[in-house]
Amino acid sequence: MTSGNPQSFMRLRYTGQWLTIGFLWLLSRLPPQRAFSVCERAGRRLSPLLRRRQRIARHNLQVCFPEKTRQEREALLAANSRYVGRALAEIALAWFGGKKVEDIPCIIRGQHHLDEARAGNRPVILLGGHFLCLELIARLLGRNMDLAVIYKPIRKQPLLDQTMVQSRNSIPVETLSRYDLRAIIKTLKRGTPVWYAGDQDYGTRSSVFVPFMGVPAATVTGLTRLTALAQAQVVPIFFNVNDAGDGYEVTFKPALEGFPTGSDTRDAQWMNGIIEQGIRAKPEQYLWAHRRFKNRPPGEPSVYPRSIK
Template identity: 40%
Template sequence: MKQLVFWLMVGLLRLLSVLPYGWVARAGGALGALLYRIPSRRKRIVLVNLNLCFPEKSDADRHVLGRAHFRHVLRSYLERGVQWFGSHRAIERLVQLESHIDLDDPDAPPTIFMGFHFVAIEVGCMLYSTRFPVTALYTPMSDKRLCALAARQRGRFGASMMLRSNSARTVVAQLRTGQSVMLAADMDFGVDNSVFAPFFGVPACTLTSVSRLARLGRARVVPFVTEVLPDYRGYKMTIFEPLKDFPSGDDATDATRMNAFLEQEIERLPDQYYWVHRRFKNRPAGMPSVY
């Protein structure tokens, strides 16, 4: 039965990849709005996160934001059809690229492209890989077949996909040879190799891996964000200027700066950040669980 469900899902994604993008996006948004009406664990997680991060908003405003987020999340699931199975040309048609650095600079230093879990993060990474060599770190999924499929399709344009676990030594070696690495470090992966840094004023368990890899690999850290454009016009990937004086030598300071940058982008795109993730899963000693 699991195998049948897997192949049905693959078939559906392949079908969605050839349908007009606007149709798929509208269908995903409608499905998300419908599912928001139904009580669920994910809806509760979203509202807990929004309550913690936006205490100044009314309950009604947080529900409006939560509903808009559900629309984006379900859209992103259906839009994986074109993201995972669309052609090189289809990806380039859908994604605009704006870079504040010269991506063609042959003398550029080793670079860590630091992404964040907005709903369109995958398609931005794929667009980059159609133009430039890159190693992309990823976290394994619980379903091994789905994980293998995702890694294969995400890397089909040339990105070298690497499991996040036990990858530090290889990443450092690649950075020292001038290769670029893409990763996201804004989720709660446990207290090991993490510090508690403020995120909208709430202590959030924040990975220190970006600082350590940048220090050991002698690399600059360049943030990027991929957003969903309005009116079903696709996506826009923005590559920002490198973070100045990063790493600083203090992991807590660096984690705070990372979170502060992310907060600015969330303020701009509040419904597109991945609020369904338990961002505050781990808490400082003595603080109760929020989920």
């Protein structure tokens, strides 16, 4: 499960991470549909205990869907809590599920768009968003294609980080740190599609403020940089739990024509617009508990109340 000296993770401060890993392993022993059901119920019932995350999600829904009534947003939040719980089962199965993952249905649409992009002898970046089923989708896609995923290392929880990376690599899905530009470019030029999600607030450095769901948001310009450096194509990818809840759907869209545009701002707007399409189609399955609007343009007040800063 871990590499290097295993004794380094045997200290008391790693107890919580070991317990988390043990819990995920136990979840992975359940049949997938049973694991999904158990975790969905837990997500719904335990969500009030995650007060700060619930407040962040509630406030994000308020600013992103001002046209909805309070009752509609609360219903959306309740549905989102189910998918947050389900994500635990999805992570467990992605990391430790073994061959039972092979039996989870996953319908792929628009495969020809990805095939055409790869046939063009240019690297391919898959542009997606932070939807809650991301971990399992990567595992399901990794069954039939080469894939690499860019991620932000979990530096405060190194045991969990290492477990995640090793579990992904065993699929194999290559895991690339967002801080290792050289490795990302090398992987792209080798011909492996690289999954990129630029819909989180990573600060104002290397970011521009453009609308995200109608609200100005610090948006990283990494997609523009990667596309230019690797001379890559960008293929949008959408994914979600199906309506029956017993499988998954993945849709590839045509490669973007004329990207990058030469303007960081226009590129960021384009990227956000694509991710918004997926959010509006399945808003209950998006990761709303992230402070997407943490940083503000100069002179603008905070989006979040002091209690959740």
